[in-house]
Amino acid sequence: MQQFDLLIRSGRIVDGTGAPAYRADLGVRNGRIAAIGQDLGTAAQQIDADGLLVTPGFVDVHTHFDGQATWDERLWPSSQQGVTTAVMGNCGVGFAPCRPEDRDTLIALMEGVEDIPDTALHEGLPWSWESFPEYLQALEEQRYDIDIAALLPHGPLRVYAMGERAIRREQANAEDIRTMQELIKQGLAAGAVGLSTSRTMAHRSKSGDFTPMYQAVSEELLELGLSLKSYPNSVFQMISDFEHVEDEFSILTRVSRNTGCAGTLTVLQYPHRPQLHRELLRHIETANADGLRIMGQVLNRPVGVLMGFECSLNPFSSKPSYEALAQLSPAERIKELSRPGTRSAILGEKDRNPHLFMEYFGQNFAGMYPWCGQEPNYLPQEGDSVQALADAAGQPPLDWMYDFMLGNEGQALVYLPMANYLNHDCSALHELLGHPHTVPALGDGGAHVGTICDGSATTFLLTEWVRERGLFSIEQAVHMLTQRPASLYGFADRGVLQVGKLADINLIDLQALKILPPHIARDLPAGGKRFLQGAQGYRYTIKSGQITYRDSMATDALPGRLLKRSEHRGS
16 A cells, blocks of 8 residues: 555755745645655655745635636636635625625626626526525535635625615615624625625726725724624735725724734735835734734735737727727727728727726826737836837837737737836835735736736746845745735645645746746637636646646646635644
8 A cells, every 4th residue: 555645756845834945755645745754655646846846835815716616617817826725705896695686786896896707707607596605505516726715795795785775885774784794694604714895996896886885984894894703714804095094994903803803905005105005014013013913915016907909908998989899809800900090090089988097097108018028027117118119119109009909910918017116116015025914915816807917926926036036035935825825814724834734735846937928818608808827837736635737737636625714723
């Protein structure tokens, strides 16, 4: 009888704790790590890991696979980038609880906030649930390439309790709050890992209206947050514009103090408020010094969107003549856009009801960067901009950009960083990433499918900040991607390579590690489009002891499952 199911030999163990790497073998049995040491013995399957890093699988705490997980077993792009555990239901949007008559409302909300085509959602969602426990049951019946956990989102909760009054953003009364509290407790008892909400004006429904939870009064959020009491390891997640930092941050601290749960919030450097991230970090430091558990979520590269003729957004999206081509096939649309008369008409028109991002950034050509090579450049410099290249060509920047986007058969992309990269300066990014009370997150897997593909941010941390710039050691970076986010959610059975823990493992060739260019795929239900992005250098990704990816190619193994909130931090 073989001693192990799988034996990984001679790898460089980076165990996720931040401790120095060391060379050892690692044995797996029954989906868990059974031994780490030298000359461990025999196994049914062996992998020679000489020259490779052996790390825990990455834990991504900010995704939006709420719809995709109901129809898809492969949770791309996250699982293509070393992730083996993901938390969805962030930012207060999702699909449960939901009455049949409210399905279109929640689809419109998800399409507007998270840029997921309504046709894909109408076609793909099976709607075999009404309550949140029934939704979790539907997920529990599926198998995946990673584990998923679900937050209970405030938006559907409010619509379920208040109906049209929620959509009109009326104030919740005492009965509404009691109803929502009971629904939250039911969801937590069934395995939800916490509660999420959004208070940002950037999140809007398909019609452009604010979300049902936008500017919900602080007392409502506090009362709902108190429902987390008696549910260990639950988390209260919030995104906000923080127009009133003291008042809004106090929602997190009051909930955490009165329940013992963790709080987590998005922290970015915005061009219009370049010091807000520092103010939030100071509040986070104070809260943790007071014994609370509050963590900032940060993206480890600039926060931006991708623009092109196949994307959801570009500077021409709101031109009437461009909108008139929306129903054409991709090939027909590019052919029409190539006609001189169409080009002239679009370039001469004014925008009609532009998207919020285009309203603010659509004319900032000095802050837009064409991707001319095969490798995406997430840290462009001033001379790389549309404005600089158009000036050199003697063209107006809008004209130059139109012609550029026709390239590569209409697939050419322009990158627009909107946060974390003020004046091409990375110092805010370094400050955010290096803070002890932040976690790398905001990859948004499953969302913004026609505008971003930030699931590859896990790989970017290892390639740019570790290998290329030496900003962090490999031990620090792996800790950020594994144990730290796992601890936030009390996922104590993963995030580190230790005997008894789940065998969620990446084998990485750090020198060969590389992010591939994002590309549009039309593989969503009803032929919906989305960005996908692969990577090279992940030699193996292993979930619960089973190889799910070999040299970035998917195997037949689907060991992933619904991960429910743990009652015990040591489980």
